[in-house]
Amino acid sequence: MRLILMGAPGSGKGTQGALLAQRLGVPAISTGDIFRANVAARTRLGGQAQGYLDGGEYVPDEITNAMVRGRLAEPDTAGGFVLDGYPRTVSQIAYLDEVLRDAGTALDAVLWFSVEQDEVVRRLLERARVEGRADDTAEVIRRRQEIFLAQTAPLMGEYRYRGLLVKVDGAGTVGAIAQRVAGALARSGRAPV
Ligand code: AMP
Numbered sequence: 001m002r003l004i005l006m007g008a009p010g011s012g013k014g015t016q017g018a019l020l021a022q023r024l025g026v027p028a029i030s031t032g033d034i035f036r037a038n039v040a041a042r043t044r045l046g047g048q049a050q051g052y053l054d055g056g057e058y059v060p061d062e063i064t065n066a067m068v069r070g071r072l073a074e075p076d077t078a079g080g081f082v083l084d085g086y087p088r089t090v091s092q093i094a095y096l097d098e099v100l101r102d103a104g105t106a107l108d109a110v111l112w113f114s115v116e117q118d119e120v121v122r123r124l125l126e127r128a129r130v131e132g133r134a135d136d137t138a139e140v141i142r143r144r145q146e147i148f149l150a151q152t153a154p155l156m157g158e159y160r161y162r163g164l165l166v167k168v169d170g171a172g173t174v175g176a177i178a179q180r181v182a183g184a185l186a187r188s189g190r191a192p193v
Pocket of ligand 1: 059
Protein backbone atom coordinates (compact mmCIF):
# COMPACT_ATOMS: atom_id res chain seq x y z
CA MET A 1 0.00 0.00 0.00
CA ARG A 2 1.34 3.38 -1.06
CA LEU A 3 -0.05 6.25 0.95
CA ILE A 4 0.65 9.95 1.21
CA LEU A 5 -0.15 11.98 4.31
CA MET A 6 -0.77 15.67 3.94
CA GLY A 7 -1.82 18.41 6.29
CA ALA A 8 -0.61 21.56 7.99
CA PRO A 9 2.41 21.44 10.30
CA GLY A 10 0.91 20.25 13.59
CA SER A 11 -1.99 18.41 11.95
CA GLY A 12 -0.77 15.10 13.40
CA LYS A 13 0.30 13.48 10.14
CA GLY A 14 3.65 12.38 11.58
CA THR A 15 2.07 10.64 14.56
CA GLN A 16 -0.65 9.03 12.47
CA GLY A 17 1.81 8.11 9.73
CA ALA A 18 3.96 6.15 12.16
CA LEU A 19 0.92 4.29 13.58
CA LEU A 20 -0.49 3.53 10.15
CA ALA A 21 2.83 2.33 8.78
CA GLN A 22 3.24 0.00 11.73
CA ARG A 23 -0.23 -1.44 11.18
CA LEU A 24 0.36 -1.90 7.46
CA GLY A 25 3.89 -3.28 7.90
CA VAL A 26 5.45 -0.68 5.59
CA PRO A 27 8.04 2.01 6.32
CA ALA A 28 6.94 5.47 7.46
CA ILE A 29 9.00 7.96 5.50
CA SER A 30 9.02 11.53 6.80
CA THR A 31 11.00 13.97 4.69
CA GLY A 32 11.19 16.32 7.69
CA ASP A 33 12.69 13.52 9.84
CA ILE A 34 15.22 12.66 7.12
CA PHE A 35 16.28 16.30 6.86
CA ARG A 36 16.54 16.65 10.65
CA ALA A 37 18.62 13.45 10.90
CA ASN A 38 20.96 14.79 8.23
CA VAL A 39 21.29 18.12 9.99
CA ALA A 40 22.10 16.31 13.26
CA ALA A 41 24.67 14.07 11.55
CA ARG A 42 26.20 17.08 9.75
CA THR A 43 26.02 15.43 6.34
CA ARG A 44 26.29 17.38 3.09
CA LEU A 45 22.52 17.15 2.64
CA GLY A 46 22.06 18.40 6.20
CA GLY A 47 24.28 21.37 5.46
CA GLN A 48 22.24 22.21 2.37
CA ALA A 49 18.93 21.89 4.20
CA GLN A 50 19.59 23.41 7.61
CA GLY A 51 19.01 27.07 6.79
CA TYR A 52 15.66 26.28 5.21
CA LEU A 53 14.53 24.14 8.13
CA ASP A 54 15.54 26.73 10.69
CA GLY A 55 13.63 29.46 8.86
CA GLY A 56 10.55 27.32 8.20
CA GLU A 57 11.09 27.56 4.44
CA TYR A 58 10.77 24.65 2.05
CA VAL A 59 14.02 22.99 1.01
CA PRO A 60 14.39 23.50 -2.76
CA ASP A 61 12.62 20.93 -4.90
CA GLU A 62 15.78 19.60 -6.62
CA ILE A 63 17.30 18.67 -3.25
CA THR A 64 14.10 17.24 -1.80
CA ASN A 65 13.18 15.33 -4.94
CA ALA A 66 16.58 13.68 -5.26
CA MET A 67 16.44 12.63 -1.62
CA VAL A 68 12.98 11.10 -2.00
CA ARG A 69 13.95 9.24 -5.16
CA GLY A 70 16.84 7.71 -3.27
CA ARG A 71 14.72 6.74 -0.29
CA LEU A 72 11.99 5.18 -2.44
CA ALA A 73 14.62 3.07 -4.19
CA GLU A 74 15.46 1.34 -0.90
CA PRO A 75 14.30 -2.30 -0.83
CA ASP A 76 12.09 -1.85 2.26
CA THR A 77 9.64 0.22 0.18
CA ALA A 78 8.93 -2.65 -2.26
CA GLY A 79 5.68 -3.56 -0.49
CA GLY A 80 4.58 0.03 0.00
CA PHE A 81 5.17 3.06 2.18
CA VAL A 82 3.55 5.84 4.12
CA LEU A 83 5.03 9.10 2.90
CA ASP A 84 4.65 11.96 5.37
CA GLY A 85 5.38 15.52 4.28
CA TYR A 86 6.00 14.91 0.58
CA PRO A 87 4.90 16.10 -1.94
CA ARG A 88 4.43 19.70 -0.80
CA THR A 89 4.72 21.59 -4.09
CA VAL A 90 3.29 21.25 -7.59
CA SER A 91 6.68 20.23 -8.94
CA GLN A 92 7.06 17.56 -6.24
CA ILE A 93 3.73 16.03 -7.28
CA ALA A 94 4.97 15.72 -10.87
CA TYR A 95 8.30 14.33 -9.69
CA LEU A 96 6.67 11.71 -7.48
CA ASP A 97 4.46 10.68 -10.40
CA GLU A 98 7.61 10.10 -12.44
CA VAL A 99 9.37 8.12 -9.70
CA LEU A 100 6.34 5.86 -9.25
CA ARG A 101 5.84 5.46 -13.00
CA ASP A 102 9.50 4.46 -13.39
CA ALA A 103 8.98 1.87 -10.65
CA GLY A 104 5.77 0.60 -12.28
CA THR A 105 3.71 1.47 -9.19
CA ALA A 106 1.08 4.03 -8.21
CA LEU A 107 -0.45 5.69 -5.17
CA ASP A 108 -3.38 4.06 -3.41
CA ALA A 109 -4.62 7.09 -1.48
CA VAL A 110 -3.77 10.54 -0.16
CA LEU A 111 -4.88 11.16 3.42
CA TRP A 112 -5.58 14.78 4.18
CA PHE A 113 -5.68 15.84 7.83
CA SER A 114 -7.82 18.89 8.35
CA VAL A 115 -7.42 20.77 11.62
CA GLU A 116 -8.33 24.35 12.60
CA GLN A 117 -5.41 26.77 12.37
CA ASP A 118 -5.66 27.76 16.05
CA GLU A 119 -5.46 24.12 17.06
CA VAL A 120 -2.34 23.34 14.98
CA VAL A 121 -0.54 26.38 16.37
CA ARG A 122 -1.50 25.32 19.91
CA ARG A 123 -0.13 21.80 19.26
CA LEU A 124 3.13 23.11 17.81
CA LEU A 125 3.70 25.40 20.76
CA GLU A 126 3.11 22.45 23.06
CA ARG A 127 5.55 20.32 21.00
CA ALA A 128 8.10 23.13 21.30
CA ARG A 129 7.80 22.89 25.07
CA VAL A 130 8.19 19.10 25.12
CA GLU A 131 10.60 18.35 22.24
CA GLY A 132 12.34 21.67 21.70
CA ARG A 133 12.44 21.36 17.91
CA ALA A 134 14.44 24.22 16.36
CA ASP A 135 11.62 25.21 13.99
CA ASP A 136 8.86 25.25 16.62
CA THR A 137 9.33 28.89 17.69
CA ALA A 138 6.29 31.18 17.42
CA GLU A 139 7.74 33.11 14.48
CA VAL A 140 8.82 30.05 12.48
CA ILE A 141 5.54 28.28 13.25
CA ARG A 142 3.70 31.25 11.70
CA ARG A 143 5.95 31.14 8.63
CA ARG A 144 5.45 27.38 8.20
CA GLN A 145 1.66 27.80 8.32
CA GLU A 146 1.84 30.59 5.73
CA ILE A 147 3.95 28.51 3.37
CA PHE A 148 1.68 25.50 3.85
CA LEU A 149 -1.39 27.57 2.96
CA ALA A 150 0.26 29.16 -0.07
CA GLN A 151 2.10 26.18 -1.55
CA THR A 152 0.70 22.92 -0.22
CA ALA A 153 -2.99 23.44 0.62
CA PRO A 154 -3.80 24.05 -3.09
CA LEU A 155 -2.47 20.57 -3.96
CA MET A 156 -5.53 18.99 -2.37
CA GLY A 157 -7.49 19.80 -5.53
CA GLU A 158 -5.16 17.77 -7.73
CA TYR A 159 -5.49 14.60 -5.66
CA ARG A 160 -9.23 15.10 -5.31
CA TYR A 161 -9.44 15.34 -9.09
CA ARG A 162 -7.56 12.06 -9.35
CA GLY A 163 -10.01 10.41 -6.95
CA LEU A 164 -7.25 9.66 -4.43
CA LEU A 165 -8.14 12.13 -1.70
CA VAL A 166 -9.36 10.81 1.65
CA LYS A 167 -10.11 13.62 4.11
CA VAL A 168 -9.80 13.00 7.82
CA ASP A 169 -10.94 15.25 10.65
CA GLY A 170 -7.67 15.69 12.56
CA ALA A 171 -9.18 17.08 15.78
CA GLY A 172 -9.17 15.05 19.00
CA THR A 173 -7.00 12.40 20.57
CA VAL A 174 -4.39 10.29 18.79
CA GLY A 175 -6.53 7.17 19.29
CA ALA A 176 -9.72 8.77 18.00
CA ILE A 177 -7.95 10.10 14.91
CA ALA A 178 -6.33 6.71 14.22
CA GLN A 179 -9.79 5.12 14.26
CA ARG A 180 -11.06 7.79 11.88
CA VAL A 181 -8.12 7.12 9.55
CA ALA A 182 -8.89 3.40 9.44
CA GLY A 183 -12.60 4.07 8.90
CA ALA A 184 -12.03 6.67 6.20
CA LEU A 185 -9.63 4.42 4.30
CA ALA A 186 -11.99 1.47 4.51
CA ARG A 187 -14.97 3.55 3.34
CA SER A 188 -12.97 5.08 0.51
CA GLY A 189 -12.44 1.66 -0.99
CA ARG A 190 -8.96 2.83 -1.92
CA ALA A 191 -7.06 0.88 0.65
CA PRO A 192 -8.13 -2.11 2.77
CA VAL A 193 -6.82 -1.67 6.32
P1 AMP B 1 8.05 18.52 8.80
O1 AMP B 1 8.73 17.70 9.84
O2 AMP B 1 7.29 17.69 7.80
O3 AMP B 1 7.22 19.62 9.40
O4 AMP B 1 9.21 19.23 7.95
C1 AMP B 1 10.16 20.07 8.59
C2 AMP B 1 10.87 20.91 7.56
O5 AMP B 1 11.58 20.08 6.62
C3 AMP B 1 10.00 21.80 6.70
O6 AMP B 1 9.64 23.01 7.33
C4 AMP B 1 10.92 22.03 5.50
O7 AMP B 1 11.95 22.95 5.80
C5 AMP B 1 11.55 20.67 5.34
N1 AMP B 1 10.75 19.78 4.45
C6 AMP B 1 10.13 18.63 4.80
N2 AMP B 1 9.49 18.08 3.75
C7 AMP B 1 9.70 18.93 2.70
C8 AMP B 1 9.28 18.94 1.34
N3 AMP B 1 8.49 17.97 0.86
N4 AMP B 1 9.68 19.97 0.58
C9 AMP B 1 10.48 20.94 1.05
N5 AMP B 1 10.89 21.01 2.32
C10 AMP B 1 10.51 20.01 3.15
